[in-house]
Amino acid sequence: MRLTIHNVKIPSRRALGQRTRPFASDGIPFYGCPRSQSQTQSPSNMITLVQNAMAAVLDPTRADAVAVVGELTGHLALQKLHDVMLNDKQGRLIMLERPIVSKENIPYERLLQSSESIHATPSDRITFGQAYGGFLHKHGFDPDDRDEIKHICDPNLAYVMLRYRQSHDFFHTLTNLPPTVLGELGLKWLELFQTGLPLAALSGTVGSLRLDAQQHSILWKLYLPWAKRVSQQMEFGALMTVYYEREWETPLVDLRKRLGIEPAPKIK
Numbered sequence: 001m002r003l004t005i006h007n008v009k010i011p012s013r014r015a016l017g018q019r020t021r022p023f024a025s026d027g028i029p030f031y032g033c034p035r036s037q038s039q040t041q042s043p044s045n046m047i048t049l050v051q052n053a054m055a056a057v058l059d060p061t062r063a064d065a066v067a068v069v070g071e072l073t074g075h076l077a078l079q080k081l082h083d084v085m086l087n088d089k090q091g092r093l094i095m096l097e098r099p100i101v102s103k104e105n106i107p108y109e110r111l112l113q114s115s116e117s118i119h120a121t122p123s124d125r126i127t128f129g130q131a132y133g134g135f136l137h138k139h140g141f142d143p144d145d146r147d148e149i150k151h152i153c154d155p156n157l158a159y160v161m162l163r164y165r166q167s168h169d170f171f172h173t174l175t176n177l178p179p180t181v182l183g184e185l186g187l188k189w190l191e192l193f194q195t196g197l198p199l200a201a202l203s204g205t206v207g208s209l210r211l212d213a214q215q216h217s218i219l220w221k222l223y224l225p226w227a228k229r230v231s232q233q234m235e236f237g238a239l240m241t242v243y244y245e246r247e248w249e250t251p252l253v254d255l256r257k258r259l260g261i262e263p264a265p266k267i268k
Contacts, residue, residue, distance in 0.1 A: 045072060045151065053202075064147070070199030071151040071161060077196040078157040084237035085160065091241035098159055099245050101143050101166035106245060112137050128255050129248030132173045139179055141169060163240065164195065170244045174256060176263040181207065182215050186223030186264055193231035194239050222265045233260035 049072045055065035085091030099105060111133030118130050136143070146166050152158040168187075175190065177183040185207050192200035208219060238259055247255055256262065 048072065048151070066199065066203060067147055067165070068151060069202060070197060071149060073198040074161065075152075075157065077198065078152070078160050081164070081195055081237050081240055082156055082160050085241055088237075088241040090243045091237075094163065094241070094243055095156070095159070099243075100162075101146070101245075103142070103144055106143065107248070108143065111248070124251060124253050126252050127248060128173065128244070128250050128252050131252045132170065132244075132248075135169060135173050141179075143169070160240070164197070167239065167244065170242075171239060173252070174239075174259070174261050181210065182218060182223070182267075183264075185211075185219055186227065189224055189227035190230060191239075193227060194234065194237060196236075218267060222267070226262075226264055230261055233262075235260075 048068060052065040052068040052072075082095075085095055107129075111129050113133070114127070114130045115134035115137050118126055118134050121130065135141070143166070146162075146168075149158045149162050149165075152161055171177075171187055171191065172179060172183075175187060177187045185204055188200045188204040188207070191197065192204055208216065211219060242255075242259065
């Protein structure tokens with residue numbers, strides 16, 4: 001589901017900050033369930049947080065547990081990201097239209113087909129859409145697999161978290177990091193510097209406990225310095241202010257240059 005508004009000026013930060021997303025017929029917004037502030041801070045949520053934090057520590061591959069921890073601990077960081085998006089032209093447009101990354105809303109089949117010619121395309125002419133389609137095809141990923149938001153009561157912050165979650169494969173495409181444990185940890189460090197989300201810090205630190213000595217060396221000597229360097233070249237929250245769905249035909253090298261991103265070091 002996507003709300004498209006034509007011939008409208010991008011609203012002011014103040015006006016957009018007051019905007020709420022229309023609800024589905026059952027009264028639930030498509031990006032998460034509304035909850036009162038008291039519910040958000042209730043003892044039951046604290047229990048949920050502790051249970052899922054322990055599950056995530058014991059098994060960092062538990063994406064469901066990590067997601068819950070992210071939702072219950074990310075309020076301040078999400079508020080800051082929301083402010084960043086409202087202060088950016090494209091970010092405001094994203095918050096206005098609230099696109100959803102799904103097979104229904106992106107040219108999924110076309111992106112997969114375009115990726116088939118990627119090896120015959122000069123490297124400086126490979127588009128972001130080709131690279132993203134190639135990433136999905138190579139790893140068998142489905143953009144519909146991302147979970148909805150369940151534990152954030154503010155509709156604006158709920159959408160920011162959803163956008164972050166659904167943009168994850170875009171980040172992989174930009175950085176050229178593989179979806180391996182090591183690659184995910186390298187990306188989580190960049191996400192931490194870019195978003196300030198406690199979820200990224202949890203994943204980046206706890207997840208590293210599962211690495212062997214060689215992988216530890218790669219993470220700390222290659223990926224972490226790379227993430228620090230790239231973050232210093234980018235504006236805070238820049239990854240969240242890109243309307244990726246409008247960049248399919250943009251050469252990947254140009255999009256990286258615009259954002260200040262350099263591909264992650266290749267592992268031999």
